[in-house]
Every structure is written in C-alpha cells, then in structure tokens.
Amino acid sequence: MNKFGFVVHPIDAFTFKACTKPWFLLEKILPKEMFENILTKLPPKRFRIFKKVRSMSGKSIDGDMLTISLLPSQIYSFPEETVLRLIGECIKYCERSGAKIVGLGGFTSVIGNEGEALSRRVKVPLTSGNTLTAALALQGIYKAAYAMELSLPSAVVAVIGATGDIGSICTKILSKRVKKVNIAARNEEKLQEFASRIRQEGSAEVRVFKYSKDAVREADIVLTVTSAITTVVDPVSLKPGSIVCDVAMPANIAREVVQARDDILVFEGGLAKIPYPEDCKIEKLSTAFPPNGIYGCLAETMTLAFEERFESFSLGRGNITESKITEIESMAKKHGIALADFFCGYKTYTKQDIENIRKNAKKNKEVAYAAQK
Numbered sequence: 193m194n195k196f197g198f199v200v201h202p203i204d205a206f207t208f209k210a211c212t213k214p215w216f217l218l219e220k221i222l223p224k225e226m227f228e229n230i231l232t233k234l235p236p237k238r239f240r241i242f243k244k245v246r247s248m249s250g251k252s253i254d255g256d257m258l259t260i261s262l263l264p265s266q267i268y269s270f271p272e273e274t275v276l277r278l279i280g281e282c283i284k285y286c287e288r289s290g291a292k293i294v295g296l297g298g299f300t301s302v303i304g305n306e307g308e309a310l311s312r313r314v315k316v317p318l319t320s321g322n323t324l325t326a327a328l329a330l331q332g333i334y335k336a337a338y339a340m341e342l343s344l345p346s347a348v349v350a351v352i353g354a355t356g357d358i359g360s361i362c363t364k365i366l367s368k369r370v371k372k373v374n375i376a377a378r379n380e381e382k383l384q385e386f387a388s389r390i391r392q393e394g395s396a397e398v399r400v401f402k403y404s405k406d407a408v409r410e411a412d413i414v415l416t417v418t419s420a421i422t423t424v425v426d427p428v429s430l431k432p433g434s435i436v437c438d439v440a441m442p443a444n445i446a447r448e449v450v451q452a453r454d455d456i457l458v459f460e461g462g463l464a465k466i467p468y469p470e471d472c473k474i475e476k477l478s479t480a481f482p483p484n485g486i487y488g489c490l491a492e493t494m495t496l497a498f499e500e501r502f503e504s505f506s507l508g509r510g511n512i513t514e515s516k517i518t519e520i521e522s523m524a525k526k527h528g529i530a531l532a533d534f535f536c537g538y539k540t541y542t543k544q545d546i547e548n549i550r551k552n553a554k555k556n557k558e559v560a561y562a563a564q565k
C-alpha cells in the first residue's frame with residue numbers, strides 16, 4: 193500500500209501539551225532556556241498512524257503524522273538551522289518508514305522557503321500543500337459570498353498577507369473577479385511591486401495598505417493568510433455583513449470574534465472534507481478540527497498519494513499557478529475530497545446561523561446609516 197508522511201507542529205498551548213507529552217511537565221519547573229534546549233533535542237514524535245485511509249475511488253493509503261515540539265513563536269525565535277534539522281529528522285523518519293511523499297503542515301513549510309531548503313536534504317518528494325489550501329480558500333469565499341447574497345463583481349476584497357505563497361495566488365485570481373482588492377503585509381516594497389504586477393493582470397482596482405485595520409475597513413470580504421503568530425485583524429474594524437476567511441494557523445482573527453460580532457461570517461478557510469472522516473480522526477485534537485474536516489495541506493498530500501503523483505507538487509514560494517489550482521482541485525474531487533463546511537474554531541455553521549448573520553448585518557447597517565444622517 194502506498195504511504196505518505198505529514199509533518200506538523202503544535203499551534204497553541206493545548207496542542208503543545210498533546211505534542212510534547214510528557215516533556216511539557218518540565219516547563220513549569222525548569223528555566224525557560226533549559227526547557228527550550230530540551231525541545232531541540234527531542235526525537236521526531238509519531239503523533240498519529242493512519243491505516244487504510246480510503247478514497248471515494250476505492251483506493252486506500254497509509255500514512256504517518258510526525259510532529260516537532262516547537263510552537264510557531266519558537267519556530268521563529270530558534271536558529272533556522274535548528275528548526276530545519278528538527279523538521280528534516282521528521283521527514284527522514286517518514287522516508288525510512290516507507291513514505292513516498294511528505295507534506296509539510298503550517299509553519300514547517302513557511303520556514304525554509306516552503307519546503308525548498310528541506311528538499312535539498314532528503315530524497316522523498318515534499319509538498320507544502322499550499323495549492324489545494326489556496327483552492328479551498330477561494331472555494332470557501334465564493335460559497336460564502338453566495339450564502340451572504342454578495343455580488344462578487346461589485347465586492348471589495350482585502351487580502352492580509354497578500355505577498356505570501358497562498359495570499360499571492362488568491363489575490364491574483366480574486367483581482368480578476370472583484371471590483372477592488374486592498375492588499376496588506378509588512379514589507380511595503382514587496383507589496384508595491386506585487387501590486388504593479390496584479391494591476392497588469394487583473395481588472396480590479398488594487399490598493400496597498402500598511403496597516404491591516406485600514407485595508408479591511410471598507411471590505412466586503414477579508415482573506416487573512418499571514419504567517420503572523422498573533423491575530424492581525426481587529427473585529428471592530430470589520431463592516432457589518434462582511435465575510436472573513438481565515439486561512440492562517442495560528443488564526444489571524446481571534447475565535448472570540450464569532451461571539452463579539454454576530455453580523456459577520458468568520459470561518460476557517462483552507463479546510464477540506466473527506467469521504468471517510470473516521471479514517472483520519474485525531475482524538476487528541478478532535479476539538480480543533482471541523483467534524484469531517486482536515487487541513488488543506490494534509491488533504492493535498494493525501495490527494496497526491498491517492499493519485500500516485502509522488503512529486504514536489506507545491507514547493508518554493510510563489511510557484512502556485514491557476515492551472516495547478518485547477519489540476520489539484522480535479523484530482524481531489526476524484527477522491528471525494530471537497531470544501532469543508534463553514535467552521536469557526538468550535539462550531540460548524542448551520543443554514544440558520546448564516547440566515548441570522550444576514551439579518552443582524554442588515555439591522556446593524558440600518559443603525560449605522562441612521563447614525564450618519
């Protein structure tokens with residue numbers, strides 16, 4: 193049976209405990225430096241064994257999920273070479289146990305130029321999974337616009353993290369379908385250069401913003417796809433009736449926003465639904481995923497394994513094309529891998545929830561309009 197590997201990292205205190213058990217117990221008693229030093233010495237940890245994951249086409253695959261023990265903040269603060277070594281050890285473990293392709297989840301691809309640096313150290317093909325993640329983020333936006341009765345050709349979209357691997361291809365595609373695109377990231381020079389390219393290719397007006405709060409203010413749709421380790425969007429800046437697709441891990445928009453704002457549709461983008469969810473259930477993390485869902489980067493790795501496409505499909509930053517998006521979408525579809533239901537950290541939206549958001553947005557828009565008069 194063909195086998196895949198997948199490398200992850202903890203994203204918050206809850207997953208950190210699950211990934212570093214029993215070592216996390218030392219955190220309270222050891223000085224920070226000593227504890228962090230231990231984290232860099234821990235061997236790769238096999239977090240989950242996948243046995244006979246079934247596709248709708250009748251094929252099955254096996255897989256191993258490996259984890260490093262570093263949180264996103266540590267992935268950034270530790271020397272890059274140390275982090276690459278730890279991820280490399282996980283990949284080599286997968287290689288030894290027969291994986292023919294290895295996917296890099298979350299920040300394990302953000303570091304080292306989306307798998308490019310690591311691909312020079314191992315033989316097995318690597319994929320960041322960003323092509324299917326971008327495809328699912330876009331599908332989610334289109335579905336949400338339909339549900340919220342929002343016309344895409346007259347919509348204003350804000351992309352936070354627009355110069356990144358996922359953000360840039362999504363911006364490129366959206367700029368051909370919407371009225372205006374506001375883009376934000378920290379490096380303004382890169383942003384300006386990217387904006388000039390997008391203006392030539394798309395039909396939308398493109399505006400560059402230094403601060404995310406300014407970029408989202410007039411937006412009907414917000415796509416957050418940064419590699420920031422904290423939230424970057426303040427819920428008070430968002431327009432009533434807006435849609436927020438948050439692809440980032442850790443989230444760029446706090447989960448509490450869902451409680452604070454009952455007039456916007458906030459969902460985790462880039463999630464996939466699989467035909468046999470019981471095959472991929474991760475009991476330790478069940479509350480972090482939608483009921484039938486997995487992350488897009490894992491879904492891409494599994495799709496490539498089902499297809500026996502043992503190649504570095506998504507590797508290096510800025511290489512995702514529209515044709516690759518179409519290709520991975522059709523491959524995923526063959527195996528019953530599709531867009532997940534709208535999910536926001538702890539609940540899946542029902543039709544009634546979306547209807548309520550629409551009603552609340554209408555009411556709040558009227559109040560805001562009356563206050564302006």
Ligand SMILES: NC(=O)c1ccc[n+]([C@@H]2O[C@H](COP(=O)([O-])OP(=O)(O)OC[C@H]3O[C@@H](n4cnc5c(N)ncnc54)[C@H](OP(=O)(O)O)[C@@H]3O)[C@@H](O)[C@H]2O)c1
Nearest residue numbers: 298353355356357358378379418419420440441462487488
């Ligand atoms: N849901 C899923 O299945 C899935 C799959 C893969 C990846 N992801 C997540 O998606 C996110 C993006 O991944 P990627 O590979 O596209 O990353 P990337 O290529 O490194 O891009 C990150 C983007 O965010 C910007 N950025 C970073 N910090 C920022 C801040 N504080 N404020 C505003 N912009 C900021 C960067 O530009 P500057 O450096 O100029 O600011 C860049 O435009 C990550 O959180 C990753 O974990 C999710």
